[in-house]
Amino acid sequence: MPGRREVLLSAMAVGCLAGCLDDDAGDVDGGEQFDEGSSDDASGADDDPGATGSDGADDHEEESSDDSGDDEGPEGDETDGDDEATDDDETDEVADNAPRDHPLAGDLGAYPTRGDPETATATILEVSDVSCPLCREFHEGAYEELSAEYIDDGDLAHVYLAVPGLDTGWNVPATHALYELLEREGESAFWSLAEFYYREQEGLGEDDVLERTEEYLSRITEEVEAVIDAAETEEHSGMIEGTIAAATEAGIEGVPTFYLFREGEYLTTIEGNQSVEVFENALSL
Numbered sequence: 001m002p003g004r005r006e007v008l009l010s011a012m013a014v015g016c017l018a019g020c021l022d023d024d025a026g027d028v029d030g031g032e033q034f035d036e037g038s039s040d041d042a043s044g045a046d047d048d049p050g051a052t053g054s055d056g057a058d059d060h061e062e063e064s065s066d067d068s069g070d071d072e073g074p075e076g077d078e079t080d081g082d083d084e085a086t087d088d089d090e091t092d093e094v095a096d097n098a099p100r101d102h103p104l105a106g107d108l109g110a111y112p113t114r115g116d117p118e119t120a121t122a123t124i125l126e127v128s129d130v131s132c133p134l135c136r137e138f139h140e141g142a143y144e145e146l147s148a149e150y151i152d153d154g155d156l157a158h159v160y161l162a163v164p165g166l167d168t169g170w171n172v173p174a175t176h177a178l179y180e181l182l183e184r185e186g187e188s189a190f191w192s193l194a195e196f197y198y199r200e201q202e203g204l205g206e207d208d209v210l211e212r213t214e215e216y217l218s219r220i221t222e223e224v225e226a227v228i229d230a231a232e233t234e235e236h237s238g239m240i241e242g243t244i245a246a247a248t249e250a251g252i253e254g255v256p257t258f259y260l261f262r263e264g265e266y267l268t269t270i271e272g273n274q275s276v277e278v279f280e281n282a283l284s285l
Contacts, residue, residue, distance in 0.1 A: 099123050099159075099261040103249040108159050110239065112187045114147065115157030122150075122283040123157040125259040127247050129164060130178070130197035131171035131204070134273040135256045139198060142276045149276075150285055161243050162194070165255040169206030173231040175240060177213050180230035184223045192220055 098117045099105040104125050108117060117123045124146075128135040143158075150156035162178050164171040174197055182190040196216050197204070204212060210228055217224040230236065250259065251269070258270040260282050268282055279285065 096264045097121065097123075098264055099125060099259075099266070100264050102259065102261075102266050103246040104161065104243075104259055105261075105266075106246065111159050111161050112182055112190045113157060113159045114187075115151045115154065117157040117159065119154065120151075120157035121155055121263060122285060123159065123261045124279070124283075125159045125161060125261070126256060127161045127163060127165070127243070127252060127259075128256045129166050129171055130162065130174055130194055131164070131166055131168040131201060132255045133201065136198040136201055138256055138273045139195075142274065142279070145276045146279060155285065156283070160194075161247070163240060163244050163247065163255070170204050170209035172234070173206075173210055174204075174213065176234055176236050177210075177217075177227050177231040179236040179239060180227045181217070181221065181223070184226060185221050189221055193217070 097119060099108065102125075104127070108125075115123075128138075130136075146156065146158070151158055162175050164175045178190055178193055178197075181193055193213070193216065200212065210231055213231065214224055214228050217227055221227070247257070254271065256271075256273065258274075258279075260267045260270060260279070262283055270278060270282060
């Protein structure tokens with residue numbers, strides 16, 4: 001049986017996710033990436049589905065002369081149909097805010113999410129590694145401010161796609177443990193374990209990561225045995241390989257990498273640990 005890293009790294013392009021990106025790798029300077037990736041707002045969302053035109057109404061009035069009761073029936077049915085169409089279109093308009101037309105915009109519901117991509121004006125898809133120092137710095141710095149300023153208010157959504165992007169060894173079982181815990185206990189438990197990995201990053205190794213994980217899990221869940229077993233057997237290899245393949249298709253070169261969307265449309269990619277202002281400018285927050 002292939003080793004952990006061989007199984008996962010087989011899905012990567014040569015050099016992809018080879019290491020953490022420099023802090024300034026993703027500065028949006030002059031807006032070239034932003035302008036190239038951005039597009040006009042989707043048309044049609046503001047169309048009035050109930051506007052059938054006045055001519056049709058006039059014709060109907062000419063045809064209906066004496067029996068007002070007969071008029072009420074068709075008009076009532078027509079109005080109900082318009083209302084249903086309006087409701088459907090309003091639902092579609094809300095759903096349009098979810099990221100689309102991008103390799104990583106598939107089953108976002110499988111990943112831990114803060115905020116609602118369907119209703120938030122902007123969404124960040126983050127491809128990250130809990131063993132990456134720059135990923136940790138982002139989550140301890142700019143991410144905290146983005147959460148307080150925009151995610152908590154519903155203006156911004158954040159989807160976290162965990163991958164073992166660096167060749168640290170311990171991040172492979174850690175990533176499997178994270179996804180198994182997410183499946184069994186939900187997002188709160190996932191973030192608790194992710195924060196543990198970030199916090200203990202420098203002291204974790206391939207030989208002791210499962211022992212340390214088991215010790216921490218015993219404080220937050222009763223599913224310790226199941227999570228450790230999933231990490232040992234690489235239960236989520238399919239999901240992780242699929243994420244890496246999609247990120248490779250999207251052109252990823254390292255972690256952390258952020259794919260930015262506004263009203264469902266892809267805008268640009270930001271790489272490395274960046275400031276809040278970089279995200280604000282790119283997303284027009």
